[in-house]
């Protein structure tokens with residue numbers, strides 16, 4: 001009896017890992033400002049400062065980051 005090779009082909013995947021949570025951050029993009037919200041667990045908390053900041057400084061454009069965690073299957 002000859003040995004039989006078993007070929008497996010699995011497509012590597014990457015998926016959102018809810019256990020890692022989601023982080024929201026907002027950054028002022030006015031040159032030389034550098035103001036930012038810091039990492040927050042809620043979008044409202046991360047961007048709530050932007051309108052108040054815009055009213056005081058005139059810096060009215062922000063960059064928003066939303067990041068999550070991901071779990072990948074192992075490629076063979």
Ligand SMILES: [Zn+2]
Pocket residue numbers: 028029030033034035057059
């Ligand atoms: Zn600013």
